[in-house]
Every structure is written in C-alpha cells, then in structure tokens.
Amino acid sequence: MFLRRLGLGTLIAARLLLAYHPALLHLQDDAQLSSPLTSYKRLLEGIFLFQNGVDPYTGGTFRHSPLLLALFSTAFPLSSTTAPIIWLAFDLLGAVSLAKIYHSRTQARDRNRNFVLVAFYLLNPYQLLPSLARSTASIENALSLLASAFACSGKSSYALLALAFLTHLSMPAVLLTLPISLLILRGPHSSLATPTAFHSWSKLIPLIAEYSIYVGILSITASSIAGGVHWSYKTWGAFLTLPDLTPNPGLWWYFFTEMFDHFRPFFLATFSIHMAIYVVPLSLKFQHDPLFAAYIILGIVGLLKPYPTLADAGLFLTLLGVFPEIYQYLRTPIVTALLHLHSSLLLPLFHKLWLSQGTGNANFFYASTLVFALANGFAILDALQAGLRVGLGTRPDGWELVQI
Amino acid sequence: MILSCDFLAAQAYSDRFTESLVIRPLEDGKVASLFTFTTLMAHASGRDPINDSEDKPQHYTIFPLSLGQILREYAITELHLTLNAGKWDYLHWGTPEDADVGSGAEMWAWMADGGADSIDSRWVGVRNAVSGLLCASLSSLSIQRTTSPLLAFPPLGDLPVIRPTNQTDASKQYHLRHASLPSEHVCTENLTPFLKLLPCKSSSGLASLLNPHKLFDADWHGMGVHVRWLERKGVEVKLTFQAVVDPVRYSPTHSRDASLGSMFDRAIEKPCPVAAESMIQVKSPTDAVFHLSPDAHMENGIAVYDLAEAEYPLDISLRWPAELSFNYLFSSVHTSAPIRVTRVLRDASQTHGRLTVSIINESNHTQYVAYLETVPWFIQFYLHTLRITVDGEPRPDLLHRLSYTPAIPHADPTVFEPIFTLPPLKALRFTMEVEKAFLRYTEHPPDAQRGWDLPPAVVLPIQNPDLPFPISPYKSQRIYTSTLLVDLPTPDFSMPYNVILMTSTLVALFFANIFNTLTRRFVWIQTAVA
Numbered sequence: 001m002f003l004r005r006l007g008l009g010t011l012i013a014a015r016l017l018l019a020y021h022p023a024l025l026h027l028q029d030d031a032q033l034s035s036p037l038t039s040y041k042r043l044l045e046g047i048f049l050f051q052n053g054v055d056p057y058t059g060g061t062f063r064h065s066p067l068l069l070a071l072f073s074t075a076f077p078l079s080s081t082t083a084p085i086i087w088l089a090f091d092l093l094g095a096v097s098l099a100k101i102y103h104s105r106t107q108a109r110d111r112n113r114n115f116v117l118v119a120f121y122l123l124n125p126y127q128l129l130p131s132l133a134r135s136t137a138s139i140e141n142a143l144s145l146l147a148s149a150f151a152c153s154g155k156s157s158y159a160l161l162a163l164a165f166l167t168h169l170s171m172p173a174v175l176l177t178l179p180i181s182l183l184i185l186r187g188p189h190s191s192l193a194t195p196t197a198f199h200s201w202s203k204l205i206p207l208i209a210e211y212s213i214y215v216g217i218l219s220i221t222a223s224s225i226a227g228g229v230h231w232s233y234k235t236w237g238a239f240l241t242l243p244d245l246t247p248n249p250g251l252w253w254y255f256f257t258e259m260f261d262h263f264r265p266f267f268l269a270t271f272s273i274h275m276a277i278y279v280v281p282l283s284l285k286f287q288h289d290p291l292f293a294a295y296i297i298l299g300i301v302g303l304l305k306p307y308p309t310l311a312d313a314g315l316f317l318t319l320l321g322v323f324p325e326i327y328q329y330l331r332t333p334i335v336t337a338l339l340h341l342h343s344s345l346l347l348p349l350f351h352k353l354w355l356s357q358g359t360g361n362a363n364f365f366y367a368s369t370l371v372f373a374l375a376n377g378f379a380i381l382d383a384l385q386a387g388l389r390v391g392l393g394t395r396p397d398g399w400e401l402v403q404i
Numbered sequence: 405m406i407l408s409c410d411f412l413a414a415q416a417y418s419d420r421f422t423e424s425l426v427i428r429p430l431e432d433g434k435v436a437s438l439f440t441f442t443t444l445m446a447h448a449s450g451r452d453p454i455n456d457s458e459d460k461p462q463h464y465t466i467f468p469l470s471l472g473q474i475l476r477e478y479a480i481t482e483l484h485l486t487l488n489a490g491k492w493d494y495l496h497w498g499t500p501e502d503a504d505v506g507s508g509a510e511m512w513a514w515m516a517d518g519g520a521d522s523i524d525s526r527w528v529g530v531r532n533a534v535s536g537l538l539c540a541s542l543s544s545l546s547i548q549r550t551t552s553p554l555l556a557f558p559p560l561g562d563l564p565v566i567r568p569t570n571q572t573d574a575s576k577q578y579h580l581r582h583a584s585l586p587s588e589h590v591c592t593e594n595l596t597p598f599l600k601l602l603p604c605k606s607s608s609g610l611a612s613l614l615n616p617h618k619l620f621d622a623d624w625h626g627m628g629v630h631v632r633w634l635e636r637k638g639v640e641v642k643l644t645f646q647a648v649v650d651p652v653r654y655s656p657t658h659s660r661d662a663s664l665g666s667m668f669d670r671a672i673e674k675p676c677p678v679a680a681e682s683m684i685q686v687k688s689p690t691d692a693v694f695h696l697s698p699d700a701h702m703e704n705g706i707a708v709y710d711l712a713e714a715e716y717p718l719d720i721s722l723r724w725p726a727e728l729s730f731n732y733l734f735s736s737v738h739t740s741a742p743i744r745v746t747r748v749l750r751d752a753s754q755t756h757g758r759l760t761v762s763i764i765n766e767s768n769h770t771q772y773v774a775y776l777e778t779v780p781w782f783i784q785f786y787l788h789t790l791r792i793t794v795d796g797e798p799r800p801d802l803l804h805r806l807s808y809t810p811a812i813p814h815a816d817p818t819v820f821e822p823i824f825t826l827p828p829l830k831a832l833r834f835t836m837e838v839e840k841a842f843l844r845y846t847e848h849p850p851d852a853q854r855g856w857d858l859p860p861a862v863v864l865p866i867q868n869p870d871l872p873f874p875i876s877p878y879k880s881q882r883i884y885t886s887t888l889l890v891d892l893p894t895p896d897f898s899m900p901y902n903v904i905l906m907t908s909t910l911v912a913l914f915f916a917n918i919f920n921t922l923t924r925r926f927v928w929i930q931t932a933v934a
Contacts, residue, residue, distance in 0.1 A: 045786050054810070059809075253842070255903055257845055274915070304911075355754045362893070366903065384921055403921075
C-alpha cells in the first residue's frame with residue numbers, strides 16, 4: 001500500500017520534473033509526437049491570434065477545435081508553468097480511466113495490477129513523449145479512455161458526451177460511436193470465451209441520437225466561439241482533404257505528397273472510406289464483447305487515420321493490458337515487439353537524417369513509417385485472431401485449428 | 405517642318421511626352437543613371453468599370469496604344485510594374501532616384517470596384533496581358549503571390565470618384581492587388597518591347613542610349629512601367645530604366661572617369677522630335693575635384709543639359725583629373741539613408757527557421773515605419789514567438805500597430821504588416837519562428853533543390869502612424885530588403901509509382917488479413933489418431 005503510493009508519487013514527480021526540463025522543449029517541434037492537428041505550438045499560435053482579434057481559422061496554421069481554443073484562452077491559460085500540470089492531469093485522467101476499465105471488465109480488486117496499468121500508461125514512451133511535447137493527442141487519448149470507462153460503468157450520457165468531445169478534437173473518433181454504444185448496452189464483462197448473440201439492436205438508436213445531439217450542441221458552441229462554421233473546414237475538413245503534408249508516422253502524408261493531382265480526390269475518398277468499413281463488421285463479429293470491438297477499431301483508426309502520432313499506437317498497446325485473457329493466444333508477439341523496436345529507432349533517426357542533416361532523403365523516413373505501420377498492423381491482426389481464438393478453448397491433443 | 409507638324413499634332417490632342425536622364429556618381433566609384441520617359445494623355449481617365457463600355461472608340465497619338473488598350477480592357481486606374489536584377493546597395497549607393505528597386509518582378513494595380521468582372525479576374529487578365537506586352541513571366545504571379553497590403557503601396561496619383569456617394573473617401577471604392585516574383589530576371593527580351601512603347605523607339609533622344617549590351621552588363625539594372633491618373637491632367641505613363649554601372653571595372657587604369665560613350669557605348673546623335681522636354685541632369689559629387697564636359701547650365705549644384713539646345717553628337721563625360729586610379733575605402737562608409745534594414749532567415753533544419761529583421765534608425769529623431777512582409781504560404785509564421793528588442797532589451801511597446809493575414813495552404817500568402825516606432829540612432833530588432841511547409845511533388849519547380857526565393861520585405865517611413873487604414877497619403881520612399889533563398893524539404897521525385905504501390909500493398913494486405921480472419925470459420929481437425 002505504502003509502496004504503491006510512494007511509487008505513484010515518484011512517477012508523478014518524475015513526470016513533472018521531465019515536463020519542466022528546458023532541454024526537452026525541442027520535442028514540441030517533433031513531427032512524430034505531434035501532428036499539425038495536435039501541435040502545441042500551433043495551439044499557442046491560434047490562442048495568440050484569437051486573443052489579438054485575428055480569426056485563427058482564416059489561415060492554415062491553426063487546426064485545433066474551437067473548444068480547445070475557448071478552454072485554453074479562458075479557463076486554463078497556457079504558459080510554461082501551467083502546461084506541464086495540465087498535460088499531467090490529462091494523463092492521470094487517462095491512467096485512472098484505464099484502471100477503471102480494467103476493474104469493470106475483470107471485477108478483480110487487484111490494486112497491484114491497477115498500479116502496473118497506471119505506471120504503464122504514464123511511462124510508455126509512445127504516451128510519455130507526446131505528452132512531454134504537449135501534443136493534444138494526449139488529451140484525445142485521455143478522452144477516449146474516459147468515454148470507454150464511462151461506457152463500462154453504464155453512464156451512457158457521460159460516455160457519449162466524452163465521445164462527442166473527442167469527435168470534436170479528432171473526427172475519426174466518430175467511428176467509435178457504434179462499439180461504445182454497444183458497450184453501454186452490453187456491459188464490459190469479458191465474454192470472448194462465451195460468445196452470445198445480441199438481439200436488441202434497436203436500442204442503439206436512442207444512444208446514437210443522443211450522441212448526435214451532443215455533437216450538434218458542441219458544434220453550435222464551437223461556431224459561436226469561432227464566429228461562424230468555417231472552423232469545421234479547417235479542423236474536420238483537414239481529415240478529409242489533407243491540406244498539410246507534414247511527415248508523420250502514418251500512411252497518408254507521403255502517399256499524397258507523391259500523388260498525381262488528378263487522382264488526389266479519388267484516393268482521398270478511398271482512404272477515408274477504407275477507414276470506416278471496418279466498424280460494422282467488427283461490431284457484428286464482437287457483438288458479445290463490444291469493448292474488444294472498440295479496442296480493435298481504436299487500433300485500426302490509429303493505424304489508418306490521416307494525421308496519426310505515436311500516441312495513437314501507444315493507446316492501442318497500453319489497452320492490451322485490459323485483455324489478459326488473449327495473451328496466451330497471441331501468435332506473433334515477438335515479431336510485433338521487434339518491429340516496434342525497429343521502427344521506433346528508425347523513425348527519429350531517418351527524420352533527422354532527411355530534414356536536419358541533409359544526408360538522407362524522404363524515402364528513408366517513408367520506409368520506416370511503413371515498418372511502423374507493419375508493426376501496428378501485426379499487433380491489430382494478432383489481437384484480433386487471439387480474441388476470436390479465446391472462444392475455442394484449449395487445443396486437445398492430436399487436433400489442429402484451421403480456418404475454412 | 406517635321407518638328408512643327410508634330411508640335412501641332414501634339415497640341416491638338418494635348419498629349420505630352422517628356423524625357424529625362426539623371427546621372428549620379430556614387431561614393432564607391434559606380435555611376436547610377438535613371439532614364440524617365442513620361443507620356444501624358446491629357447484630360448483622359450481610366451475606364452469606369454460600371455458605366456463605360458469596353459468598345460468606346462479611342463484615339464492614341466504618342467501614348468502607347470498596346471498599353472492603353474490593356475488599361476482600358478481591365479479598367480485599371482493605376483498600374484505599376486518593375487523588373488529589376490540585382491540587389492540595390494543602400495549602404496554604398498544611398499537612396500535610389502526611383503524608389504522601386506525590389507529584386508525580381510513586382511507588379512501592383514489599383515482598380516475600381518464594380519462592373520461585371522470581379523477585381524480578381526481583372527487582376528489575372530491584366531497580369532497576363534502585361535506579361536505578354538513585356539515578354540515577362542508574370543503569369544507566375546498567381547494567387548499564391550497576390551496580396552492586398554494596407555500601407556506600403558498607396559496610390560501615387562489620384563483616384564477618380566466613380567460613384568457619387570456619401571463617402572468622402574473615394575479610395576474605399578478602389579482595391580489594390582500586389583504581387584512580386586523575386587526569381588524573375590530582366591533581360592534583353594524585356595527591353596525590346598519596352599522600347600517599342602516609346603514614341604521615338606531607340607532611334608533618337610535619350611532612348612538611343614539604351615544599349616542592351618551595356619545595360620545588362622551593369623552591376624544593377626531595372627525597368628519600370630508606372631501608370632497613374634492625375635486630376636485635371638490626365639493619364640500619365642512613366643517608363644523608367646535605372647542602371648548602376650561600374651566605370652572602374654571597365655577602365656584599364658582603374659579610374660572612375662565615365663562618359664555616355666563609356667557607360668552606354670553610344671553618344672546622342674539627335675533629339676527625339678516629339679519630346680516636349682528632354683533633359684540630362686548630372687548630380688555632381690562633393691568629395692573631390694570633378695570636371696564635366698561639355699559645359700552645363702548649373703542649377704542648385706546640378707548640371708543640366710537641355711537636348712533642344714545641345715550640340716550633336718552629345719557625349720557627356722565626368723572626370724576626376726586629380727585621381728590616377730580610384731580606391732574605395734569600405735571602412736569609411738557614411739550612409740545617407742535615414743533607415744537601413746537587414747533581414748535574414750536562419751535555419752538549422754529544413755522544417756523550422758527563425759526570421760530576424762533589424763531596422764536601423766540612422767537619424768537622431770524618432771521615426772515611424774510600416775514594415776511589410778508578404779511570403780508565400782509555404783512559410784508559416786508563429787506570431788506568438790514575435791520578440792522585439794532594442795540593444796538586447798525586450799521592447800514590445802515599440803510595436804505600434806499590427807495587421808496580419810495568415811497564409812492559406814496551397815493558396816494565399818501571409819501578409820504581415822506591423823508599424824514600428826524607431827527610437828533615434830538605435831537598431832530595432834525583431835525575431836519570429838517560422839515553419840516551412842511540405843509541398844506536393846507537383847508544386848515544386850523543376851530545380852527543386854535550388855530552393856525558393858522569398859520576396860523582398862518593404863519598409864515605408866510614415867509621418868503619422870495613427871492615420872486610419874487602409875490608405876493614407878504617405879508619399880515617402882519605400883525601402884526594399886534583399887530577397888531570401890529558403891531551402892524547403894523535398895520528396896523524392898522519382899517515387900510516385902513506388903509510393904502508390906508500396907502503401908497500397910500494405911493497406912491491401914492489412915484489409916485482406918482482417919477480413920480473412922473475420923469471415924472464415926475456425927474448425928478443429930484431427931491431425932493424429934488418438
């Protein structure tokens with residue numbers, strides 16, 4: 001008990017110490033930790049313009065939600081003193097939500113396990129570094145965990161409201177509506193081993209309607225903050241049209257840098273639609289365990305979204321701690337881990353070689369983003385097949401499992 | 405006889421053509437010369453875009469027809485175009501005779517609002533027409549370069565009131581479009597059509613000195629076309645050619661003696677008969693014994709030659725008889741410019757940079773300046789990092805007013821227009837972080853690794869910083885900074901097919917494996933007999 005508290009205190013103190021360290025300020029410029037849509041510097045620029053009477057949504061620098069603009073220009077003014085505390089608070093919110101999700105899923109009162117989850121969330125480099133870079137991706141992660149935690153404990157309105165906020169910050173989160181609504185209806189208990197059909201699909205309609213109302217209300221609020229609806233073209237529109245081609249660890253930026261101009265709209269539409277087609281099949285397949293469906297969809301969105309950061313991969317890896325029942329069925333955990341190791345070394349190295357040293361070119365960094373995508377793809381596929389495999393029980397001697 | 409006929413014709417249509425050449429020896433031994441050819445179409449005015457039709461009959465005598473048609477077609481009230489090559493050295497050359505010395509091509513126009521065609525479509529039209537007229541690649545001055553600055557480019561003439569309204573300010577009915585292309589260079593192909601706009605071409609008068617072989621060998625050269633409307637006078641077109649030649653470089657003995665013959669390889673054989681006034685002025689230096697031949701009529705220390713009374717062929721020579729060879733001491737520079745500006749973009753990487761500008765007030769009284777930075781969208785400013793210092797001390801109070809238009813990706817440029825207070829004999833320095841954008845591979849020029857030229861920043865000293873936007877009657881001279889070369893990150897241009905192929909393969913593999921796992925059924929099969 002005392003040791004856990006001491007450990008947690010040390011963790012928080014260490015995080016704060018790191019966040020205030022001036023040598024780590026350059027992380028804010030790192031393209032892998034914050035995309036143009038989550039960058040702290042651009043957030044500061046937007047707030048500065050907003051407070052000085054220039055509409056930040058006329059230009060292309062600022063693409064954050066007006067809700068963040070209002071939050072950080074009034075209630076929580078950002079400065080080098082307050083920002084580390086705010087980001088740590090969001091991380092703690094995410095960590096506590098993660099422990100809450102684990103607790104509601106397993107019903108286990110295992111405080112050591114909770115501490116391990118919290119520590120993993122706070123120390124996972126894919127989460128820690130974006131948070132030190134003050135990327136708003138950390139806020140998005142905390143909100144998606146918060147929405148899931150509320151859904152797990154059956155607080156439908158809070159869950160949907162948190163999801164609506166998340167949708168305002170990052171549009172692809174709209175794809176989580178279906179699994180989160182299912183989660184509210186079916187509960188978080190692990191049913192991977194005992195699949196049962198879900199019959200009351202019509203009960204989803206009021207939940208999705210409620211979510212739409214929240215998004216609508218938040219949009220009206222955002223429009224009144226920004227003085228018009230033009231903010232939506234700059235924030236949500238960026239997810240569909242990819243106006244900023246700053247490199248990130250995702251698959252879109254180099255594809256659309258090198259795209260022929262007359263094919264650009266076609267492939268933009270293809271990539272956007274492709275991200276959405278996984279939602280219904282996964283929700284149907286895992287209708288007995290919607291938390292697991294939400295987990296896989298979260299991973300797929302993190303892999304395929306237009307402006308991902310390392311925080312998206314970090315969230316998927318951290319959430320793996322909630323599903324201990326699938327560990328024994330993972331087929332390629334070592335390959336996945338090695339691919340992640342490989343890409344997390346190559347990504348910053350090749351980024352620096354291309355853009356700072358001038359000794360490499362864009363292809364080097366592109367290649368390492370492909371490895372990173374491969375690592376995430378392997379992790380998602382492995383978790384998916386393990387989730388299906390749980391229901392089939394242990395292998396009897398002399399029998400093999402095949403897919404037909 | 406010919407002279408008198410032309411005189412009568414000029415009287416009948418009241419068009420008036422004047423020409424002048426100003427020669428100024430510079431401190432560092434070079435010689436600046438400015439040719440000005442002014443044609444006034446009396447009592448004419450630009451087309452009113454609402455009420456006048458485009459096909460009203462027009463009569464032209466010595467006003468250039470091809471230019472007049474363009475002005476009429478697009479209803480341009482005021483048009484300015486400059487094509488310069490090189491960097492004007494304010495420190496050693498002082499203030500130029502003609503202020504618009506920004507490197508590359510620069511064009512701006514004042515147009516009245518209204519009518520069927522929008523301001524922007526007329527701007528595109530006039531840009532393309534003038535680019536055809538002068539054989540310049542002005543069509544590259546696309547929306548990515550077009551801005552409407554508030555202060556730095558006020559109308560030089562008057563703006564006719566086209567709609568009687570309650571507004572006393574006619575300027576509200578007018579719009580400015582400005583664009584500059586620093587990588588454009590002026591050369592012979594621009595000079596030939598330029599000469600065709602003159603009534604005497606290059607066959608007589610001052611224009612006969614415009615010898616491309618010498619002009620384009622000069623240390624700095626530039627041409628300008630300036631059209632404006634003057635109330636009670638008419639439409640005036642002023643064609644200018646400015647050059648800085650270096651006689652020391654031409655002379656085998658390194659003397660700075662110069663003459664029309666040595667500078668332009670020609671003497672004036674005869675005057676232009678339609679010129680109502682034709683003058684050469686030589687501004688004599690004060691630092692050494694200086695001899696001028698033939699003898700000139702002196703006015704306030706300026707030697708004036710009237711071509712109507714001169715003896716031909718006319719070759720003016722400037723000599724420093726006491727000097728055997730010329731040595732310029734760079735250490736003894738004393739500048740006459742009241743304000744000097746330097747601008748640098750420092751960058752450690754291809755993604756981020758820091759813009760540093762220092763504006764030095766050389767006079768011993770406080771001055772106000774409007775600074776204008778128009779950079780294409782691929783340089784994005786972080787305005788919250790703007791720091792203003794004097795002698796290392798932060799002085800945010802010196803920013804008097806700021807107007808800022810952020811850039812729009814793949815379209816509009818940034819317009820950054822602050823007004824600064826300059827303390828006497830101090831250097832104001834401001835820095836700002838900038839971010840360089842990543843371009844699509846089709847947006848890069850063919851020589852992408854060369855980098856991009858950023859247009860020169862403009863500084864305009866102003867008398868009263870509190871006058872309201874948008875236009876105030878500031879008639880002081882603009883100061884241009886040098887252009888900047890910025891290194892943008894480039895993709896690999898040979899990769900489109902490879903990238904499409906590799907990314908698509910990865911996405912397809914992922915898609916196939918997910919749906920393979922989801923749709924196919926798991927079954928147990930017996931592999932060994934129990």
